[in-house]
Amino acid sequence: MRGAPLGVLDRKVLRDLWRMRGQVFAIALVVAAGVSIQVSMGGLTVSLAETRAAYYERYRFADVWAPAVRAPQPLAETLRALDGVASVETRIIAPVLFELGGEGPPPSGYVQSLPHDGAEPAVNALHLTEGRLPAPGSSDEAVVLDSFAAEHGLAAGQRMTITLAGRRESVTITGVALSPEWIYAIAPGQLAPDPALFGVIWMNEAGVAAATGMSGAFNEASVRLLRGASEPAVRAALDQVLAPYGAAGAYGRRDQVSDAFVTAEIDQMRTMTRLLPPIFLIVAAFLVNIVVSRLVAVEREQIGLLRAFGYTPVQIAGHYLKFASVIAVLGLAAGAAGGAWLGAQMAGMIAEYYHFPFLLFGVDPAGYAVAALLALGAVMLGAAGAVRRAARLEPAEAMRPPAPADYSRGLGAGLARLKGLDHQSRMVLRQLLRFPLRAGLTGLGLAASGALLVCAFYFSDAVEAMVEDYFTLANRHDLSVHLSDPRAMGALDALAERPGVMEIEPFRAEPVRLRFEQREVMTALTGVVDDPRLARLTGPDGETIAPVPGGLVLSRDLADRLGVGPGGTVTAALTRGARPELALQVIATPQTWVGSGAQMRLDDLNRALGDGDVINGAVLRVDADEAAALYAALKDAPGIAGMQFNAEARRTFQAIMDESLGTVIGVFILFASVIALGVAYNAVRVSMAERDRELASLRVMGFSRGDVSYILLAEAALITLIALPAGLAAGALLAWGMSLSMSSDVFRLPFVISPASFAYAGLILVVSVALSGALVRRRIDRLDMVKVLKTRE
Amino acid sequence: MASPQAAPGRTDHTYEVRGLSRVYGDGPAAVHALRGVDLDVPDGELIVVLGASGSGKSTFLNILGGLDRASSGTVMFRGQALHDASDAALTRYRRDHVGFVFQFYNLMPSLTARENVALVTEIARDPMDPGEALALVGLEQRVDHFPSQMSGGEQQRVAIARAIAKRPEVMMCDEPTGALDSRTGVRVLEALQNVNRELGATTFLITHNMSVGDMADRVIVFADGAIRENRVNRKPVRASELSW
C-alpha cells in the first residue's frame, strides 16, 4: 500500500477482468440473478410478515372468532372473564345484497356491526381511508370496504340500496375503510377476490340488530388472547359457553380466510427464496471454477516467476481471489439494485390483491448481508480449488512448461478407431472427453436452466389443469344460490320453474368439525342429492363420486389433514339443532385441486339434524339468454343471502393467475436464460481460449471460419444435446417438488406438464446456447492467426 | 513427381513482389515492418531467409502466405493478385497452394499424427495419402501416436508432413528448427529439402542460422524492413552435411 495507489498485481487483476469482460459479465449476471431473487423475495417475505404483524397489532386483529346463532348480549362479560382472554368484541354479521345498478350479476357480501356507542371496536378496528365512522345512534349510515368502494366508485356522501334480511334499505356512505379481517377480501367458497361481486360494509349495531331481529344479541364474538394463552383452551372454553346459543365452533387465525391466504402467500415466497437463489449461486460457482481454473492454468509460468521473485503463496492466492471477488461484487451490486427494483414491483402487485394500509417493501441491512454472504461465498467456493492449486505451485515446477495435453489415454483415444467420423468431430469428442468435469459442469448448468424453464411453464399448465378440473369438470353449474336460513325443499319449486333455469340441484351446507383420532378440521359438511350432476366431487377419470347412505366423501386434502383414509370413521360435530355428533365412514377421498369438500347424502344430514326436509342453497344451470332477467328476479327474491357465478369466478381466478403467474413465469424465463447464456458463453469462450492455437492453425491451413466455428460450437451443441433431456427431466422433478410445496388450504398444484411446455423450455435453452455461440462466433472471425501462432504455448 | 502445371499466362515466377510495405499502427507510433520490398521468386527454389530479429522476415512470409495483408505494394502469385484478394479468396489460396511450418509445431493435441495430416488432406484438391506424407518425413512408425507421445523434432516433422500432404506449390517455414537441437534440426531440414526436391514446391525457410544458407538455392537477407542481399547459391549442399 506504500507509494503506488495500485500495486502491479492489482493492475493485472483489472486488466484480466477487462480482457475477460464477456465472461466476467456473464458470471456476474448469474450472480446478480440469484442475488436479486434473494433480495426481492427474501425482502418481500420479511416485509409482508412484518407489515402484517404491525397491522394486526395496531388494529387489534382477533386471535379467535366464535360464531353463534344468537347469544344474549350480557354473555359478553362471561366471555371476557374467561382464562387467557384479553378483550372481546361482540357483533352481528349478516349477509347483504347490494343494488348498485348496472347489468350483470348483483354483488353480495356482509354487513358487520360496530359497537352501539360509536366507540372504536375493541377487536378488529377499521382503518378509514376516507370519511368517518357512522355517527353514534345512526341506523342508516355505513362504512364500505375500500376495494369494493374503489371498484364501484362509491364515496362518502353517496347513498346506496342494500337488501338486508330480505328488506331493502337505503344507506348513506360515511366512509371507506380497510380491515385487517379483509386484507384478502374473498367471498366464502371463492378462489379469488372479486371486488365487483363481493363487498363488506359496517353499520352501527342498533341498525343491524333492528333489521335482523337481533336486538340485545350477537352472533359472533371476536377475541384477542393474552400473551402466552393457549388458543385451543380458549376455543374450547368459548365453545362451552356459547354452545347453548348455537356455537358453530370457535376458530383461530389458521382458519380465518384472509389470514390463511396471506400466510400462504408468505409461505410460497419463502419457498421460492429458499429454492431459487441457491440454484443460481451454484451455477455461478461452477462458472467461476471454470474461468479461474483456466486462468491459473494459463498463468502457470507467471505464477512460477512471481514465486521465484519472492511472492508468497498467500499473495498468489490473494491475487486470484481478488479477481473472483470483483465478479462477486459486480454481481452483488447489480443484483442488489435489481432486487430492490424487482421487490418494489412485486410489492406493488401484491398490494393489488392484499390490502394493507401500508406495504413498504424494504430490505434491511441484514437482508443485504445475507445476499452478500451467499454471493461471495458461492464465488469464493467456486474459485477455491483453482486458487489452492495456484498457491501450491512450486516455482521450479511452474516454470517448466506444462506437459502437452495428453489425449492418448482413455475413451478419447479409442475414438481414433471409430470409422465414419470426420476429424473435426473427432476433435470435438476428444476435447469433451478430456475435460469431463468441465463438460459435466457445463451440462449441469444448462440442465439447471432447462429445469427452471420447465418449472416456469409447468405453473401455467398446473393452473390450466386446476381451472379445467374445478370449473369445467367438477362444477358444471352456472350459479349457486345461498339462502339465509334453511327452507323447506319446496322453496325451490318456484325457482325451478322460472324461465331460464335449466337444471337445479339443492344442497344443505352446515359448518362442521371433523375429528379423527387427535386431529380436527373445520369445514362445511354438504348434504347433496343422491346423484349430484352439477356440483360434484370427481374421481381420476372425471366420474362423479356420490356419497352412499351413512358414508362421507372427503376430499383428499381434508383426509390428509385428518390423517384418515377410506374405511376410517370420522366424527362430525354439527352445531345446529341438537348439535349431533355423527360417526361417518369415509368411503372415498377424491383429489380436489381447488377448495375442499365433505359430502354426505342430504337425507342423512337432514335426518341427523332432525329439522325436517330442508335445504339452504342450490346450484343452477341457466340459459344464457335468460340469465339477466333471472338475476334481476333473484335479487328481489326473499331469503337469498348470496349468489355466486361460476363464469365470473373463473374469469377473476384466471385473471389473477395470469397476472401473478405471468410475472413469475417471466422472471423465471429471464433468469433461466441468463443461466443458459452465461454457462454456454463461458464454456465456449474457455474452450476457445484454450484452443486458439489449434483454431488459428486450422485457419492457416485454409479451413474456413465456418469449419473452425463448427469445432468450437459443436462441442457446446453436443453438451446441450445431452443436457437437454436431463434438464427437462430435472424440471419435471422440480415441478413435482413445487406441486408439493406450493399447495395451500385453498388450492393444490396438480402435477401435469404439457408436451408444449417441454418444447418451449427446450427451445429457449437451445436459442440461448445458439446466441452465446453467435457471440463467440464473432470472436472466431476476428481471430488473429499471426499473433496466436507467434507465441509459445 | 508432379510439378505445378503451367496455366495460361503464367510466368515461371511463383511470386512477383513490387514495392511491398507493411506498417503496423499509425502516427508517431507506427512501425514500418517492411519498406518497399521488390522480389521475383522463381518456381521450385528453396530460399533461405536471414536477418536480424525484427527485420521483417516473418512479416514478409506472412504476407506471401496469405496470413497478413500489405499496407501498400503488390504481390502476384502466378498471375493472381494477393494484395487485394478477399478474405475468402485468401483462405482458398492458403488451402489450395500453401503449406506452413512454424517454430511451434501447432499440432492438434487431440488428433494422432495421421489424423493431423488427414485434417489437411480432407480439404485439399489433390492430396497424397497421409501415410505417404509421414513416410516422406521419416515417421512411418509413429502414425498413430498423439503429439503428447512424440519428441519436439517428431512433432515438427508431423507439422511438415501436414504442410506437404496437400502437394502445395509453396512452403512457408518460419524458424522450423528454432526449438530443436542441432541433430534434430538437421533431420527436419532434410525432410524439408526432400520435399522441395520431390514436390518441386517453392520453399521459404526463415532461420537465424547462417550455415543453413548453404543448402539454399537462394539466400535473402533482410535488414530494417528491406532486402539487403539477394544471392543465388550455385552449389547447394545436402542438409545432412550441415551442422552447427
Ligand SMILES: Nc1ncnc2c1ncn2[C@@H]1O[C@H](COP(=O)(O)OP(=O)(O)OP(=O)(O)O)[C@@H](O)[C@H]1O
Ligand atoms: N502485430 C504487430 N504490431 C506492431 N508491430 C509489429 C507487429 N508484428 C510485427 N511488428 C513489428 O514489425 C517488425 C518486424 O517484425 P517481424 O516479426 O517481421 O520480424 P522478424 O524479422 O520475423 O523477427 P524475428 O527474427 O525476431 O522473428 C518488428 O519491429 C516488430 O516489432
Ligand SMILES: [Mg+2]
Ligand atoms: Mg519472425
